[in-house]
Amino acid sequence: MTGASADSSIWDRSRVWVTGGAVALIFLAAIESLAVTTVMPIVSEALDGQALYAVAFAGTLATSVIGMVAAGAWSDARGPRGALYAAVTLFIVGLLLSGFAHTMPQFLAGRLVQGLGTGGQTVALYVVVARLYPPHLHGKVFAAFAAAWVVPSMVGPFLAGAVAEYLDWRWAFLGVAVLTAAAFMAIAIRLRGHDLGHGEPQDRRVLTRRLLLAVVVAVLAVVIGLSAEIEATWRWQVALVAIIAIGIAIVPLLPRGALRAATGLPSVVLMRGLAAGAFFASEAYIPYLLMERFDFSATWAGIALMLAALGWAGASDLQGRYGERLGNRRITLISVSAIIFALLCVLASAAFGAHPAVAIVGWGFAGAGMGLLYPRLTVLTLAYSGASDQGFNSSALSISDSTGSAVAIAVAGIGVASLGGGASAFPVVFVFGIVLVLLAAVPGLRLGHAAESTAS
Structure with a gap:
């Protein structure tokens, strides 16, 4: 496929069904993600699990790390087809477990299984893109993935809130499970007609070590979240030890030099984790803030998420069109500035009682900043990768994303509990987010120029 003509399209006859199926899976993952953030205050109250609010987010992100490592190794060894099928199946099973849960522990169990599927699905789709589409179409594919958030962002949070408020929160999970199964069947049938490669032999000891380390990272991330429930004297000490242990365990799962922001791929991966942590830790508390401080209903609390998702999709489209022209350094500066501005707007409402419209409109800038940055980092990861390490590098990017988000959400939860x-x-959540964004600017200025060198 790398020899495809420059005018080929992601929607041409040979790829249209795969592109459509992949976009549908992203679309439904977006629906689920936005729905969970909107309905979690209601779920935690219904299941008497307010103390585990942060863990419901962090746990899913933590177990997704295991799915990412497994899918990355599977894709490199045998191709991405089987990894994708297994991941989507786990995602559906997790949704069903959460939707039918009657206690918070049961709900969390479903979220943990769902995380395994979410992480594996992301990595497997990235490798499918790398194997099936020529490099000059990668930016357009990821822009299409981002655009798959447009409709969910327009109706997802509002609809999820309405479902939870007027019907039952369970349908926010069960409905997505049914639709994902249908989309999965479509892409499974069409992928059989494409050669995605059969992979190369892998060192089983290395793979086993990486998988065990992923389990350690996931368990420690959950421990950080659960530490909010222990005695105040010890919660920060436990969290700090767990964070240090995660830093040690995650090193073999990332490109060499990632934690010290080495130029190129290591900085790409590190920036993804820091930016994700800042954005998702903050967003998890925005509907909660609107409900608690400003008495919004669940239906209307999703408005801020809608604007952010629309900004994300729009900026992603701009990145697909003009990313090369803007360049990595300019994208970094624009994205960081937009996210910091958004966090300051939300902080003004949370700390000083500014009108909720300030937080709602301001958060749209955070979505735009992430929409400009996220697909750019994904394109750079593939540009830095060869056929033998596409799975590892794709999983490393997603591991950084999910680990950064899980740890940041868990730490934010401890901060809220401590106060x-x-x-x-x-x-405290939004101040923490600002600190993480400023840290993300450091690797952001060291991304290198892989995309420019491979674009010709």
């Missing part, structure tokens, strides 16, 4: 919980404690 007594409730809306009065929420400002």
Whole structure:
């Protein structure tokens, strides 16, 4: 496929069904992600699990790391087809477990299984893109993935809130499970007609070690979240030890030099984790803030998420069109500035009582900043990768993303718990987000120029 003509399209006859199926899976993952963020305050109250609010997000992200490592290794060894099938199946099973849960532990169990599927699906789709589409179409594919958030962002949060408020929160999970099964059948049938490669032999000891390390990272991330429930004297000490241990365990799962922001792929991967942590830790508390401080209903609390997702999709489209012209350094500066501005707007509402419209509109800038940055980092990862390490590098990018998000959400939860919980404690979350974004600017200025060198 790498020899395809320059005018080929991601929607041409040979790829249209695969592109459509992949976009549908991303679309439904977007629906689920936006729905969970909107309905979690209701779920935690219904299942008497307010203390585990942060863990419901962090746990899913943590176990997704295991799915990413497994899918990356599977894709490199045998091709991405089987990895994708297994991941989507786990995603559906997790949704069903959460949707039928009657206690918070049961709900969390479903979220953990769902995380395995979500992580594996992301990596497997990245490798499918690398194997099936020529490099000059990668930016357009990921722009299409981002655009798959447009409709969910327009109706997803509002619809999820309405479903939870007027029907039952369970349908926010069960409905997505049914639709994902249908989309999965479509892409499974069409992928059989494409050669995605059969992979290369892998060192089983290395793979086993990486998988065990992924399990360690996931368990420690959950421990950080659960530490919010232990005695205040010890919770920060436990969290700090777990964070240090994650830093040690994650090193073999990332490109060499990632934690010290070495130029090129290591900085690409590190920036992804820091930016994801800042954005998703903050977004997890925005509907909660609107409900607790400003008495929004679940239906209307999703408005901020809608604007952010629309900004994300729009900026992703701009990146697909003009990313090479803007360049990596300019994209970094624009993205970081937009996210910091958004966090300051939300902080103004949380700490100083500014009108909720300030937070809602401001958060749209965070979505735009992430939409410009995210697909660019994905394109750079593939540009830095060869056929033998596409799975490893794709999984490393997603591992950084999910680990950064899981740890940041868990730490934010500890911060809220330490200040007594409730809306009065929420400002600490957004201050923490600003710190993470500023840290993300360091690797952001060291991304290198792989995309420019491979674009010709």
